[in-house]
Amino acid sequence: MKRDADFKALAQFMGEWMRGEGPESDIAISTRIRLARNLADFPFIRRCSDEDRLSIERSVRARMESLTDPQFQAANYIDLEPLSELDRQLLVERQLISREIAESDGSRAVAFDPNEGYSVMINEEDHLRIQVMKSGLDIKSTWEQVNRLDNLLEEVILYAFHQQYGYLTACPTNVGSGLRVSVMLHLPALVITEQMDRVFRSMQKINVTVRGLYGEGSQYSGDFYQVSNQVTLGHSEAELLSLVADEVAPQIIAYERKARESLLNNNRDDLHDEVSRAMGILSTARKISSEETMHHLSKIRLGVSMGLVEHLDVKAINQMFLQSQAAHLQTLQGGVLGTAERHARRASFLQKQLTGKSDNSWN
Structure with a gap:
């Protein structure tokens, strides 16, 4: 071992x-x-x-x-x-x-x-x-x-x-x-x-x-x-x-x-709107908490599973769930970060994962 x-x-x-x-x-x-x-x-x-x-x-x-x-x-x-x-x-x-x-x-x-x-x-x-x-x-x-x-x-x-x-x-x-x-x-x-x-x-x-x-x-x-x-x-x-x-x-x-199935049949437009809003927030936010990230990623994961999001898969969303959590985020950044800095780094990380670019550096 x-x-x-x-x-x-x-x-x-x-x-x-x-x-x-x-x-x-x-x-x-x-x-x-x-x-x-x-x-x-x-x-x-x-x-x-x-x-x-x-x-x-x-x-x-x-x-x-x-x-x-x-x-x-x-x-x-x-x-x-x-x-x-x-x-x-x-x-x-x-x-x-x-x-x-x-x-x-x-x-x-x-x-x-x-x-x-x-x-x-x-x-x-x-x-x-x-x-x-x-x-x-x-x-x-x-x-x-x-x-x-x-x-x-x-x-x-x-x-x-x-x-x-x-x-x-x-x-x-x-x-x-x-x-x-x-x-x-x-x-x-x-x-x-x-x-x-x-x-x-x-x-x-x-x-x-x-x-x-x-x-x-x-x-x-x-x-x-x-x-x-x-x-x-x-x-x-x-x-x-x-x-x-x-x-x-x-x-x-x-x-x-x-x-x-009920959401898709009866509230497709509302569901699509929720998924799109979640994608928009995570793609543009400058600071975001872990709790808010989990909430929006959940909506995107639902959208992926129901065919409303085509350019992502479940594995990619799972990875974002895990690596945006506090300890993973700080470990990947190389050390302990204050709350405000974590929120900023998390937003940058998510932008990069979702759009391929970010406003801040991600090492």
């Missing part, structure tokens, strides 16, 4: 989950499956001493390095404790680590493959959080890969496991399989037609949670929503996978498609 990373090169790279490929990728941005695991020989993180956390990190790293599987040999391994706040935030924006591990203290790390298809967080809420992400709605192959990674790690790590209850986790709702199945969806038509409350209510009835772009506690931004199973206790892996793959995600995607 490589133990360092070129963060500027990382910011320029599009990971697998943002490539705009895979089934239903016009609406389903990505599929993520995460497993929560703990080492049998240590207390849960909240009861760990600093020495315990360091021992866990070193133990897991050594065992991962002992694996001969090519996926682990090629992985990047990053010690999060000495990183700057900017570098940690960039990893959050790329969905490689959670906000919780980025903002916590003590020894903690992440390992991820060069294509960013998987990451393993060490010393998050649980000792290990193993996750795989793929573009589009692709639960079957995502599950196969994360299950394989988990099996490889279990060959060299003794997990905390109870014969009756299953895998033991810091949060009781994760006990059992420790499985969280999550799909990130772009739902602008449901927002425009004011149907999201109905979606929220229907999901609550079947123990599915709806969160923002960065998961638990994050705000809804750019019409992105993450839907996932709420509990694992008392449910098999097959049941949880089927819940999201066969019931939840297809149902919400069908709602969104129906809403898009």
Whole structure:
């Protein structure tokens, strides 16, 4: 495993989950499956001493390095404790680590493959959080890969496991399989037609949670929503996978498609006007915030998916979504920027991406 990373090169790279490929990728941005695991020989993180956390990190790293599987040999391994706040935030924006591990203290790390298809967080809420992400709605192959990674790690790590209850986790709702199945969806038509409350209510009835772009506690931004199973206790892996793959995600995607069809048939001129206005603002603005950028890019992405914008594709919009966020923007610019300077640099970046030119320099 490589133990360092070129963060500027990382910011320029599009990971697998943002490539705009895979089934239903016009609406389903990505599929993520995460497993929560703990080492049998240590207390849960909240009861760990600093020495315990360091021992866990070193133990897991050594065992991962002992694996001969090519996926682990090629992985990047990053010690999060000495990183700057900017570098940690960039990893959050790329969905490689959670906000919780980025903002916590003590020894903690992440390992991820060069294509960013998987990451393993060490010393998050649980000792290990193993996750795989793929573009589009692709639960079957995502599950196969994360299950394989988990099996490889279990060959060299003794997990905390109870014969009756299953895998033991810091949060009781994760006990059992420790499985969280999550799909990130772009739902602008449901927002425009004011149907999201109905979606929220229907999901609550079947123990599915709806969160923002960065998961638990994050705000809804750019019409992105993450839907996932709420509990694992008392449910098999097959049941949880089927819940999201066969019931939840297809149902919400069908709602969104129906809403898009209605907008196109009944409000085409208004929709085209909204998309054109969004394009005009991002192509000419001298300063713009991240929140406003997400709002307008969402409209443009909808226009691309519905054939109203011909010179862009979903992958290009996804790249603008990612690289216009604060940590990516600053990393590509070479350092920390104040709020006003970020707004100006973001506007320049977007102009260049949309028109091929900008009023300010972009390095």
